[in-house]
Amino acid sequence: MKFSLKGAVAGLLLGTMLGSGGAWADGGTLRIAMTAADVPTTTGMPNNGFEGMRFLGYTVFEPLIDWDLSDPSKPADLRPGLAESWEVDPADQTRWTFHLRRGVKFHDGSDFNADAVIWNLDRFFDDKSPQFDANGSAITRGRNPLMKSWKKIDDYTVEIDTKYPASYFPYIICYTLIASPAAFAAAGNDWAKFAQAPAGTGPFRITKVTPRVSVELARNDAYWNPARVPKLDKVVLLPMPEATTRLAALRSGQVDWIEVPPPDAIPSLKSAGFNVVTGVYPHDWPWEWDVSEGSPFHDVRVRQAANYAIDRDGLVQMLNGTAIPAKGWYTPDHPLFGHPKNDYTYDPDKARALLKEAGYGPDHPLKAKILTSTSGSGQMQPVQMNEFIQQNLAEVGIDIDLETTEWGTLLVALRNAPGSAPTMGANAINVSFATSDPSWLAKFFHSKNKAPVSSNWGQYSNPEVDAVLDKMELEFDPARRDAYARQVNELITDDAAWLYVVHDMNPRAMTKKVKGFRPAQSWFQDLTSVSME
Numbered sequence: 001m002k003f004s005l006k007g008a009v010a011g012l013l014l015g016t017m018l019g020s021g022g023a024w025a026d027g028g029t030l031r032i033a034m035t036a037a038d039v040p041t042t043t044g045m046p047n048n049g050f051e052g053m054r055f056l057g058y059t060v061f062e063p064l065i066d067w068d069l070s071d072p073s074k075p076a077d078l079r080p081g082l083a084e085s086w087e088v089d090p091a092d093q094t095r096w097t098f099h100l101r102r103g104v105k106f107h108d109g110s111d112f113n114a115d116a117v118i119w120n121l122d123r124f125f126d127d128k129s130p131q132f133d134a135n136g137s138a139i140t141r142g143r144n145p146l147m148k149s150w151k152k153i154d155d156y157t158v159e160i161d162t163k164y165p166a167s168y169f170p171y172i173i174c175y176t177l178i179a180s181p182a183a184f185a186a187a188g189n190d191w192a193k194f195a196q197a198p199a200g201t202g203p204f205r206i207t208k209v210t211p212r213v214s215v216e217l218a219r220n221d222a223y224w225n226p227a228r229v230p231k232l233d234k235v236v237l238l239p240m241p242e243a244t245t246r247l248a249a250l251r252s253g254q255v256d257w258i259e260v261p262p263p264d265a266i267p268s269l270k271s272a273g274f275n276v277v278t279g280v281y282p283h284d285w286p287w288e289w290d291v292s293e294g295s296p297f298h299d300v301r302v303r304q305a306a307n308y309a310i311d312r313d314g315l316v317q318m319l320n321g322t323a324i325p326a327k328g329w330y331t332p333d334h335p336l337f338g339h340p341k342n343d344y345t346y347d348p349d350k351a352r353a354l355l356k357e358a359g360y361g362p363d364h365p366l367k368a369k370i371l372t373s374t375s376g377s378g379q380m381q382p383v384q385m386n387e388f389i390q391q392n393l394a395e396v397g398i399d400i401d402l403e404t405t406e407w408g409t410l411l412v413a414l415r416n417a418p419g420s421a422p423t424m425g426a427n428a429i430n431v432s433f434a435t436s437d438p439s440w441l442a443k444f445f446h447s448k449n450k451a452p453v454s455s456n457w458g459q460y461s462n463p464e465v466d467a468v469l470d471k472m473e474l475e476f477d478p479a480r481r482d483a484y485a486r487q488v489n490e491l492i493t494d495d496a497a498w499l500y501v502v503h504d505m506n507p508r509a510m511t512k513k514v515k516g517f518r519p520a521q522s523w524f525q526d527l528t529s530v531s532m533e
Helices: 012-018 049-056 114-125 134-143 169-173 181-186 243-251 263-271 300-308 312-318 348-357 382-394 407-414 438-445 463-473 478-494
Strands: 029-034 065-068 077-080 083-089 092-100 147-154 157-162 204-210 214-219 234-239 257-259 275-277 283-289 323-325 366-373 398-405 499-504 508-510
Touching (some): 029 243, 312 499, 382 499, 398 407
Antiparallel strands (some): 147 157, 204 214
Protein backbone atom coordinates (compact mmCIF):
# COMPACT_ATOMS: atom_id res chain seq x y z
CA MET A 1 0.00 0.00 0.00
CA LYS A 2 1.51 3.32 -1.07
CA PHE A 3 0.97 6.72 0.46
CA SER A 4 1.80 9.95 -1.38
CA LEU A 5 -0.44 12.66 0.08
CA LYS A 6 -0.40 15.80 -2.03
CA GLY A 7 -1.26 19.30 -0.95
CA ALA A 8 0.63 21.58 -0.38
CA VAL A 9 10.78 37.47 30.72
CA ALA A 10 8.51 40.26 31.30
CA GLY A 11 8.44 43.78 32.78
CA LEU A 12 11.72 45.73 32.87
CA LEU A 13 13.69 43.18 30.90
CA LEU A 14 11.06 43.12 28.18
CA GLY A 15 10.96 46.91 28.05
CA THR A 16 14.76 47.05 27.82
CA MET A 17 14.76 44.63 24.90
CA LEU A 18 11.88 46.05 22.93
CA GLY A 19 12.08 49.71 23.84
CA SER A 20 9.15 51.98 24.53
CA GLY A 21 8.29 52.17 20.85
CA GLY A 22 9.30 48.64 19.92
CA ALA A 23 12.90 48.58 18.64
CA TRP A 24 12.20 45.51 16.50
CA ALA A 25 9.00 46.86 15.01
CA ASP A 26 9.94 47.10 11.35
CA GLY A 27 7.62 46.12 8.53
CA GLY A 28 9.10 42.68 8.16
CA THR A 29 9.33 41.68 11.82
CA LEU A 30 6.60 39.83 13.70
CA ARG A 31 6.89 39.76 17.50
CA ILE A 32 4.93 36.96 19.22
CA ALA A 33 4.27 36.54 22.96
CA MET A 34 3.93 32.85 23.80
CA THR A 35 2.31 31.30 26.87
CA ALA A 36 5.51 29.36 27.64
CA ALA A 37 7.38 30.17 30.84
CA ASP A 38 10.70 29.81 29.03
CA VAL A 39 12.07 29.75 25.51
CA PRO A 40 11.39 26.31 24.04
CA THR A 41 14.55 24.32 23.40
CA THR A 42 16.17 25.01 20.04
CA THR A 43 17.84 21.65 19.44
CA GLY A 44 15.35 20.28 16.93
CA MET A 45 12.96 18.79 19.47
CA PRO A 46 11.41 21.70 21.37
CA ASN A 47 9.94 21.29 24.81
CA ASN A 48 6.92 23.28 26.04
CA GLY A 49 4.45 20.96 24.38
CA PHE A 50 2.81 21.69 21.07
CA GLU A 51 3.37 25.44 21.48
CA GLY A 52 7.05 24.64 21.29
CA MET A 53 6.40 22.56 18.16
CA ARG A 54 4.25 25.34 16.68
CA PHE A 55 6.90 28.06 16.93
CA LEU A 56 10.30 26.33 17.22
CA GLY A 57 9.51 22.94 15.73
CA TYR A 58 7.97 22.91 12.29
CA THR A 59 9.02 26.50 11.51
CA VAL A 60 12.73 25.55 11.67
CA PHE A 61 12.99 21.75 11.55
CA GLU A 62 10.96 19.35 9.46
CA PRO A 63 9.72 15.75 9.62
CA LEU A 64 9.55 13.11 6.92
CA ILE A 65 5.77 13.55 6.78
CA ASP A 66 4.41 17.01 7.52
CA TRP A 67 1.09 18.69 8.30
CA ASP A 68 -0.78 20.34 5.46
CA LEU A 69 -1.96 23.66 6.93
CA SER A 70 -2.96 25.22 3.62
CA ASP A 71 -6.75 24.90 3.85
CA PRO A 72 -8.30 26.44 7.00
CA SER A 73 -11.76 25.22 5.97
CA LYS A 74 -11.03 21.63 6.99
CA PRO A 75 -9.05 19.76 9.66
CA ALA A 76 -5.36 19.60 8.80
CA ASP A 77 -4.10 16.30 7.46
CA LEU A 78 -0.75 15.02 6.22
CA ARG A 79 1.35 15.96 3.23
CA PRO A 80 4.83 14.95 2.02
CA GLY A 81 7.62 16.62 3.96
CA LEU A 82 11.25 15.57 3.73
CA ALA A 83 9.92 12.32 2.31
CA GLU A 84 8.27 12.70 -1.10
CA SER A 85 6.37 9.43 -0.69
CA TRP A 86 6.14 6.36 1.53
CA GLU A 87 4.59 2.92 1.56
CA VAL A 88 3.94 0.03 3.91
CA ASP A 89 4.96 -3.47 2.89
CA PRO A 90 1.72 -5.40 2.23
CA ALA A 91 3.47 -8.64 3.24
CA ASP A 92 4.82 -7.14 6.48
CA GLN A 93 2.80 -4.23 7.76
CA THR A 94 5.45 -3.34 10.33
CA ARG A 95 7.80 -2.26 7.52
CA TRP A 96 7.62 1.23 6.04
CA THR A 97 9.76 2.63 3.25
CA PHE A 98 10.35 6.38 2.87
CA HIS A 99 11.58 7.94 -0.37
CA LEU A 100 13.43 11.13 0.50
CA ARG A 101 13.31 14.50 -1.17
CA ARG A 102 16.42 15.37 -3.17
CA GLY A 103 18.17 18.70 -3.32
CA VAL A 104 17.30 19.80 0.22
CA LYS A 105 19.93 21.70 2.20
CA PHE A 106 20.16 22.30 5.94
CA HIS A 107 20.51 25.92 7.06
CA ASP A 108 24.27 25.38 7.43
CA GLY A 109 24.53 24.36 3.77
CA SER A 110 25.03 20.64 4.38
CA ASP A 111 23.01 18.04 2.47
CA PHE A 112 19.85 16.36 3.67
CA ASN A 113 19.91 12.64 2.84
CA ALA A 114 19.36 9.17 4.29
CA ASP A 115 22.46 9.42 6.49
CA ALA A 116 20.96 12.51 8.15
CA VAL A 117 17.68 10.68 8.78
CA ILE A 118 19.40 7.66 10.33
CA TRP A 119 21.59 9.95 12.45
CA ASN A 120 18.49 11.70 13.83
CA LEU A 121 16.66 8.44 14.51
CA ASP A 122 19.74 7.24 16.42
CA ARG A 123 19.70 10.54 18.30
CA PHE A 124 16.20 9.90 19.62
CA PHE A 125 15.89 6.12 19.78
CA ASP A 126 19.41 4.71 20.40
CA ASP A 127 20.76 5.65 23.82
CA LYS A 128 24.17 4.22 22.84
CA SER A 129 24.62 6.60 19.93
CA PRO A 130 27.26 9.39 20.32
CA GLN A 131 24.60 11.99 19.48
CA PHE A 132 21.95 10.62 21.86
CA ASP A 133 19.81 13.47 23.20
CA ALA A 134 18.18 12.41 26.48
CA ASN A 135 15.81 15.38 26.69
CA GLY A 136 14.72 15.24 23.08
CA SER A 137 14.43 11.47 23.25
CA ALA A 138 12.02 11.58 26.21
CA ILE A 139 9.67 13.85 24.26
CA THR A 140 9.97 11.96 20.98
CA ARG A 141 9.58 8.48 22.45
CA GLY A 142 6.44 9.55 24.27
CA ARG A 143 4.89 10.62 20.98
CA ASN A 144 6.35 7.74 19.00
CA PRO A 145 6.40 4.48 20.99
CA LEU A 146 6.46 2.31 17.86
CA MET A 147 10.05 2.44 16.65
CA LYS A 148 11.77 -0.94 16.46
CA SER A 149 14.55 -0.56 13.88
CA TRP A 150 15.63 1.66 11.01
CA LYS A 151 18.18 1.44 8.22
CA LYS A 152 19.45 3.17 5.12
CA ILE A 153 18.57 1.48 1.84
CA ASP A 154 20.36 4.01 -0.36
CA ASP A 155 21.21 7.72 -0.22
CA TYR A 156 17.55 8.71 -0.57
CA THR A 157 15.65 5.71 0.81
CA VAL A 158 15.10 4.77 4.46
CA GLU A 159 13.30 1.77 5.93
CA ILE A 160 11.65 1.84 9.36
CA ASP A 161 10.24 -1.20 11.17
CA THR A 162 7.62 -0.70 13.90
CA LYS A 163 7.05 -2.88 16.96
CA TYR A 164 3.63 -3.90 15.66
CA PRO A 165 1.47 -2.99 12.69
CA ALA A 166 -0.09 0.45 13.02
CA SER A 167 -2.05 1.96 10.16
CA TYR A 168 -1.66 5.40 11.73
CA PHE A 169 2.17 5.34 11.80
CA PRO A 170 2.41 8.29 9.35
CA TYR A 171 0.61 10.38 12.00
CA ILE A 172 3.29 9.38 14.51
CA ILE A 173 6.47 9.82 12.49
CA CYS A 174 5.43 13.42 11.79
CA TYR A 175 6.54 14.37 15.33
CA THR A 176 10.15 13.28 14.71
CA LEU A 177 12.10 16.30 13.44
CA ILE A 178 15.37 16.30 11.48
CA ALA A 179 18.38 18.42 12.52
CA SER A 180 21.76 18.86 10.83
CA PRO A 181 24.46 16.32 11.82
CA ALA A 182 27.11 18.67 10.40
CA ALA A 183 25.95 21.52 12.65
CA PHE A 184 26.14 19.21 15.65
CA ALA A 185 29.72 18.29 14.73
CA ALA A 186 30.57 21.98 14.28
CA ALA A 187 29.21 22.56 17.81
CA GLY A 188 31.71 20.06 19.19
CA ASN A 189 29.12 17.28 19.46
CA ASP A 190 27.45 19.23 22.25
CA TRP A 191 23.68 19.74 22.21
CA ALA A 192 23.92 22.82 24.44
CA LYS A 193 26.25 24.49 21.95
CA PHE A 194 24.18 23.29 19.00
CA ALA A 195 21.17 25.01 20.58
CA GLN A 196 22.94 28.36 20.14
CA ALA A 197 23.50 27.82 16.41
CA PRO A 198 21.02 25.15 15.30
CA ALA A 199 20.27 24.10 11.74
CA GLY A 200 17.23 22.44 10.27
CA THR A 201 15.69 22.50 6.81
CA GLY A 202 12.59 24.61 7.54
CA PRO A 203 11.32 27.88 6.03
CA PHE A 204 12.78 29.85 8.94
CA ARG A 205 16.27 29.63 10.46
CA ILE A 206 17.27 30.50 14.02
CA THR A 207 19.64 33.48 14.12
CA LYS A 208 19.80 34.42 17.81
CA VAL A 209 19.00 32.63 21.06
CA THR A 210 18.83 34.57 24.31
CA PRO A 211 18.09 31.98 27.03
CA ARG A 212 14.92 32.63 29.02
CA VAL A 213 14.29 35.81 27.00
CA SER A 214 13.77 35.31 23.27
CA VAL A 215 14.57 33.53 20.04
CA GLU A 216 14.93 35.30 16.71
CA LEU A 217 14.12 33.63 13.38
CA ALA A 218 14.97 34.84 9.88
CA ARG A 219 13.54 33.89 6.51
CA ASN A 220 15.29 30.97 4.83
CA ASP A 221 15.66 32.36 1.31
CA ALA A 222 17.07 29.03 0.12
CA TYR A 223 14.07 26.99 1.32
CA TRP A 224 13.47 23.96 -0.92
CA ASN A 225 9.82 24.85 -1.58
CA PRO A 226 9.74 28.27 -3.33
CA ALA A 227 5.97 28.52 -2.77
CA ARG A 228 6.52 28.56 1.00
CA VAL A 229 9.47 30.94 1.35
CA PRO A 230 8.29 33.26 4.15
CA LYS A 231 7.16 36.80 3.47
CA LEU A 232 8.45 37.98 6.85
CA ASP A 233 12.07 39.03 7.28
CA LYS A 234 12.09 38.12 10.93
CA VAL A 235 10.10 36.55 13.77
CA VAL A 236 10.85 37.24 17.45
CA LEU A 237 9.44 34.77 19.98
CA LEU A 238 9.08 35.83 23.63
CA PRO A 239 7.91 33.66 26.53
CA MET A 240 5.27 35.40 28.66
CA PRO A 241 3.39 32.94 30.85
CA GLU A 242 1.22 35.58 32.53
CA ALA A 243 -1.84 36.48 30.47
CA THR A 244 -1.92 40.02 31.87
CA THR A 245 1.71 40.54 30.84
CA ARG A 246 0.95 39.40 27.29
CA LEU A 247 -2.07 41.69 27.19
CA ALA A 248 -0.06 44.70 28.39
CA ALA A 249 2.67 43.99 25.85
CA LEU A 250 0.14 43.93 23.02
CA ARG A 251 -1.67 47.08 24.12
CA SER A 252 1.62 48.99 24.51
CA GLY A 253 2.91 47.95 21.10
CA GLN A 254 5.76 45.85 22.45
CA VAL A 255 4.49 42.78 20.57
CA ASP A 256 2.27 42.28 17.56
CA TRP A 257 0.65 38.95 18.44
CA ILE A 258 -0.25 37.20 21.68
CA GLU A 259 -1.35 33.66 22.32
CA VAL A 260 -4.41 33.17 24.57
CA PRO A 261 -5.57 36.66 25.53
CA PRO A 262 -7.47 36.88 28.84
CA PRO A 263 -11.12 36.08 28.03
CA ASP A 264 -12.45 39.11 29.90
CA ALA A 265 -10.23 41.39 27.79
CA ILE A 266 -11.52 40.19 24.42
CA PRO A 267 -14.38 42.73 24.05
CA SER A 268 -12.11 45.66 24.86
CA LEU A 269 -9.41 44.37 22.51
CA LYS A 270 -11.91 44.25 19.68
CA SER A 271 -13.18 47.73 20.54
CA ALA A 272 -9.60 49.03 20.47
CA GLY A 273 -9.12 47.72 16.94
CA PHE A 274 -7.18 44.53 17.59
CA ASN A 275 -8.03 41.35 15.71
CA VAL A 276 -9.06 38.43 17.93
CA VAL A 277 -8.88 35.19 15.97
CA THR A 278 -10.66 32.02 17.09
CA GLY A 279 -11.49 28.72 15.47
CA VAL A 280 -12.20 25.07 16.05
CA TYR A 281 -9.16 22.86 16.15
CA PRO A 282 -8.40 19.33 17.43
CA HIS A 283 -8.09 20.11 21.12
CA ASP A 284 -9.31 18.46 24.31
CA TRP A 285 -8.96 20.16 27.73
CA PRO A 286 -9.55 17.33 30.26
CA TRP A 287 -8.39 15.82 33.50
CA GLU A 288 -6.56 12.56 32.95
CA TRP A 289 -7.37 10.44 35.99
CA ASP A 290 -5.12 7.90 37.62
CA VAL A 291 -7.52 4.94 37.34
CA SER A 292 -5.20 2.31 38.82
CA GLU A 293 -6.15 0.20 41.84
CA GLY A 294 -6.25 2.35 44.99
CA SER A 295 -6.99 5.62 43.20
CA PRO A 296 -10.29 7.34 44.07
CA PHE A 297 -10.97 7.39 40.33
CA HIS A 298 -10.62 3.64 39.89
CA ASP A 299 -14.41 3.38 40.25
CA VAL A 300 -16.27 4.25 37.04
CA ARG A 301 -19.20 5.60 39.11
CA VAL A 302 -16.91 8.24 40.61
CA ARG A 303 -15.60 9.20 37.18
CA GLN A 304 -19.11 9.47 35.76
CA ALA A 305 -20.26 11.48 38.79
CA ALA A 306 -17.52 14.03 38.25
CA ASN A 307 -18.46 14.35 34.58
CA TYR A 308 -22.10 15.04 35.51
CA ALA A 309 -21.02 17.58 38.15
CA ILE A 310 -19.38 20.02 35.73
CA ASP A 311 -21.25 23.11 34.55
CA ARG A 312 -19.59 23.30 31.16
CA ASP A 313 -21.88 26.00 29.83
CA GLY A 314 -21.02 28.18 32.81
CA LEU A 315 -17.35 27.55 32.22
CA VAL A 316 -17.66 28.51 28.55
CA GLN A 317 -19.46 31.69 29.61
CA MET A 318 -16.58 32.47 31.98
CA LEU A 319 -14.23 32.00 29.02
CA ASN A 320 -16.23 34.50 26.98
CA GLY A 321 -17.26 31.90 24.42
CA THR A 322 -13.74 30.81 23.48
CA ALA A 323 -14.43 27.11 24.12
CA ILE A 324 -16.95 24.36 23.33
CA PRO A 325 -18.42 22.07 26.04
CA ALA A 326 -16.85 18.61 25.91
CA LYS A 327 -18.82 15.40 26.38
CA GLY A 328 -16.16 13.01 25.11
CA TRP A 329 -12.83 12.86 23.36
CA TYR A 330 -14.20 14.47 20.19
CA THR A 331 -16.53 17.46 19.90
CA PRO A 332 -20.22 16.42 19.95
CA ASP A 333 -20.68 17.31 16.27
CA HIS A 334 -17.53 15.50 15.12
CA PRO A 335 -18.17 12.59 12.72
CA LEU A 336 -16.19 10.29 15.03
CA PHE A 337 -18.16 11.18 18.19
CA GLY A 338 -20.72 8.41 17.66
CA HIS A 339 -23.59 7.72 20.03
CA PRO A 340 -22.43 7.17 23.63
CA LYS A 341 -25.08 6.15 26.16
CA ASN A 342 -24.01 8.86 28.62
CA ASP A 343 -24.72 12.49 27.80
CA TYR A 344 -22.72 14.49 30.32
CA THR A 345 -25.04 17.40 31.00
CA TYR A 346 -24.83 19.44 34.19
CA ASP A 347 -26.71 17.18 36.63
CA PRO A 348 -25.49 17.55 40.25
CA ASP A 349 -28.24 15.28 41.61
CA LYS A 350 -27.17 12.45 39.35
CA ALA A 351 -23.57 13.06 40.38
CA ARG A 352 -24.48 12.77 44.07
CA ALA A 353 -26.45 9.58 43.45
CA LEU A 354 -23.51 7.96 41.63
CA LEU A 355 -21.15 8.97 44.43
CA LYS A 356 -23.55 7.47 46.98
CA GLU A 357 -23.55 4.19 45.01
CA ALA A 358 -19.76 4.25 45.15
CA GLY A 359 -19.81 4.64 48.95
CA TYR A 360 -19.21 8.37 49.27
CA GLY A 361 -21.34 11.00 51.02
CA PRO A 362 -21.32 13.78 53.62
CA ASP A 363 -19.78 11.46 56.22
CA HIS A 364 -17.27 10.06 53.73
CA PRO A 365 -16.27 12.72 51.21
CA LEU A 366 -14.07 11.83 48.27
CA LYS A 367 -10.71 13.59 48.40
CA ALA A 368 -8.27 13.88 45.50
CA LYS A 369 -5.27 15.91 44.40
CA ILE A 370 -5.11 17.44 40.93
CA LEU A 371 -1.91 18.68 39.30
CA THR A 372 -2.08 21.51 36.78
CA SER A 373 0.07 24.37 35.51
CA THR A 374 -0.09 28.15 35.72
CA SER A 375 0.18 28.45 31.94
CA GLY A 376 1.35 26.48 28.89
CA SER A 377 0.54 25.21 25.44
CA GLY A 378 -3.20 24.71 25.05
CA GLN A 379 -3.76 25.15 28.78
CA MET A 380 -6.13 28.10 28.22
CA GLN A 381 -6.71 29.68 31.68
CA PRO A 382 -5.80 26.67 33.84
CA VAL A 383 -5.92 28.20 37.32
CA GLN A 384 -9.28 29.95 36.88
CA MET A 385 -10.79 26.98 35.05
CA ASN A 386 -9.65 24.47 37.65
CA GLU A 387 -10.96 26.65 40.47
CA PHE A 388 -14.34 26.69 38.70
CA ILE A 389 -14.28 22.88 38.43
CA GLN A 390 -13.11 22.59 42.05
CA GLN A 391 -16.20 24.52 43.16
CA ASN A 392 -18.52 22.40 40.98
CA LEU A 393 -17.12 19.19 42.44
CA ALA A 394 -17.28 20.49 46.01
CA GLU A 395 -21.01 21.01 45.58
CA VAL A 396 -21.52 17.27 45.03
CA GLY A 397 -19.07 16.06 47.70
CA ILE A 398 -15.72 15.79 45.92
CA ASP A 399 -12.97 17.65 47.77
CA ILE A 400 -10.21 18.65 45.34
CA ASP A 401 -6.74 19.83 46.35
CA LEU A 402 -5.27 21.82 43.47
CA GLU A 403 -1.51 21.74 43.00
CA THR A 404 -0.07 24.15 40.43
CA THR A 405 3.37 23.99 38.93
CA GLU A 406 5.35 25.34 35.98
CA TRP A 407 4.46 24.01 32.54
CA GLY A 408 7.73 22.17 31.90
CA THR A 409 7.51 20.45 35.29
CA LEU A 410 3.96 19.34 34.51
CA LEU A 411 5.12 17.77 31.24
CA VAL A 412 7.82 15.83 33.09
CA ALA A 413 5.13 14.53 35.48
CA LEU A 414 3.06 13.45 32.51
CA ARG A 415 5.90 11.27 31.21
CA ASN A 416 6.16 9.41 34.54
CA ALA A 417 3.69 6.94 36.01
CA PRO A 418 1.35 7.90 38.88
CA GLY A 419 3.01 7.50 42.27
CA SER A 420 6.45 8.50 41.01
CA ALA A 421 8.15 11.57 42.48
CA PRO A 422 7.54 13.90 39.51
CA THR A 423 3.75 13.42 39.79
CA MET A 424 3.69 14.93 43.33
CA GLY A 425 1.05 12.51 44.58
CA ALA A 426 -1.54 13.62 42.03
CA ASN A 427 -4.67 11.55 41.38
CA ALA A 428 -5.22 13.36 38.09
CA ILE A 429 -3.31 15.67 35.77
CA ASN A 430 -4.83 18.54 33.82
CA VAL A 431 -3.03 18.80 30.48
CA SER A 432 -4.65 19.68 27.18
CA PHE A 433 -4.18 17.24 24.32
CA ALA A 434 -4.51 16.86 20.57
CA THR A 435 -7.35 14.90 18.99
CA SER A 436 -6.07 15.34 15.44
CA ASP A 437 -5.83 11.70 14.37
CA PRO A 438 -6.53 8.12 15.54
CA SER A 439 -2.96 7.56 16.76
CA TRP A 440 -3.74 9.66 19.84
CA LEU A 441 -6.58 7.35 20.84
CA ALA A 442 -4.12 4.47 20.97
CA LYS A 443 -1.41 6.45 22.78
CA PHE A 444 -3.82 7.69 25.47
CA PHE A 445 -6.17 4.75 25.95
CA HIS A 446 -4.45 1.47 25.00
CA SER A 447 -3.14 -0.39 28.04
CA LYS A 448 0.15 -1.20 26.26
CA ASN A 449 0.91 2.54 26.19
CA LYS A 450 0.78 3.12 29.94
CA ALA A 451 3.33 5.70 31.11
CA PRO A 452 6.26 5.74 31.00
CA VAL A 453 5.99 3.82 27.69
CA SER A 454 3.83 6.49 26.07
CA SER A 455 0.99 8.89 26.85
CA ASN A 456 -1.42 6.75 28.90
CA TRP A 457 -0.45 8.50 32.15
CA GLY A 458 -3.55 7.36 34.03
CA GLN A 459 -2.83 3.65 33.44
CA TYR A 460 -6.20 3.27 31.75
CA SER A 461 -6.97 -0.35 30.91
CA ASN A 462 -10.19 -1.57 29.32
CA PRO A 463 -10.03 -4.89 27.43
CA GLU A 464 -12.91 -3.88 25.16
CA VAL A 465 -11.16 -0.63 24.23
CA ASP A 466 -7.89 -2.48 23.66
CA ALA A 467 -9.61 -4.95 21.33
CA VAL A 468 -11.10 -2.19 19.16
CA LEU A 469 -7.83 -0.27 19.09
CA ASP A 470 -6.04 -3.45 18.00
CA LYS A 471 -8.44 -3.74 15.07
CA MET A 472 -7.96 -0.05 14.25
CA GLU A 473 -4.20 -0.49 14.10
CA LEU A 474 -4.56 -3.19 11.46
CA GLU A 475 -7.10 -1.32 9.36
CA PHE A 476 -5.51 0.61 6.50
CA ASP A 477 -8.81 1.61 4.89
CA PRO A 478 -9.53 5.14 6.23
CA ALA A 479 -13.33 4.71 6.42
CA ARG A 480 -13.16 1.44 8.33
CA ARG A 481 -10.37 2.81 10.54
CA ASP A 482 -12.62 5.79 11.37
CA ALA A 483 -15.45 3.42 12.29
CA TYR A 484 -13.22 1.84 14.92
CA ALA A 485 -12.17 5.27 16.20
CA ARG A 486 -15.86 6.18 16.56
CA GLN A 487 -16.46 3.01 18.57
CA VAL A 488 -13.53 3.82 20.84
CA ASN A 489 -14.92 7.29 21.54
CA GLU A 490 -18.25 5.78 22.52
CA LEU A 491 -16.55 3.34 24.90
CA ILE A 492 -14.23 5.82 26.59
CA THR A 493 -17.08 8.32 26.94
CA ASP A 494 -19.37 5.86 28.69
CA ASP A 495 -16.45 4.60 30.78
CA ALA A 496 -15.64 8.21 31.73
CA ALA A 497 -12.00 7.44 31.01
CA TRP A 498 -11.23 11.15 31.58
CA LEU A 499 -12.99 14.19 32.95
CA TYR A 500 -14.13 15.80 29.70
CA VAL A 501 -14.38 19.56 30.20
CA VAL A 502 -14.07 21.75 27.08
CA HIS A 503 -12.56 21.98 23.62
CA ASP A 504 -10.52 25.15 23.09
CA MET A 505 -11.25 27.58 20.24
CA ASN A 506 -7.62 28.69 20.18
CA PRO A 507 -7.94 32.46 20.66
CA ARG A 508 -5.04 34.74 19.79
CA ALA A 509 -4.98 38.52 19.47
CA MET A 510 -2.92 40.63 17.10
CA THR A 511 -2.59 44.12 15.72
CA LYS A 512 -4.10 45.03 12.39
CA LYS A 513 -0.55 45.27 11.01
CA VAL A 514 -0.44 41.46 10.91
CA LYS A 515 -1.60 40.39 7.46
CA GLY A 516 -2.13 37.04 5.77
CA PHE A 517 -2.63 34.82 8.80
CA ARG A 518 -5.07 32.02 8.03
CA PRO A 519 -5.68 29.94 11.19
CA ALA A 520 -5.45 26.25 10.39
CA GLN A 521 -7.61 23.65 12.11
CA SER A 522 -4.50 22.36 13.84
CA TRP A 523 -2.29 22.89 16.86
CA PHE A 524 0.30 24.09 14.36
CA GLN A 525 0.18 27.21 12.21
CA ASP A 526 1.84 28.32 9.00
CA LEU A 527 3.73 31.60 9.42
CA THR A 528 5.08 31.62 5.87
CA SER A 529 2.01 33.45 4.54
CA VAL A 530 2.13 36.17 7.22
CA SER A 531 3.44 39.66 6.51
CA MET A 532 3.57 42.94 8.42
CA GLU A 533 1.96 46.09 7.07
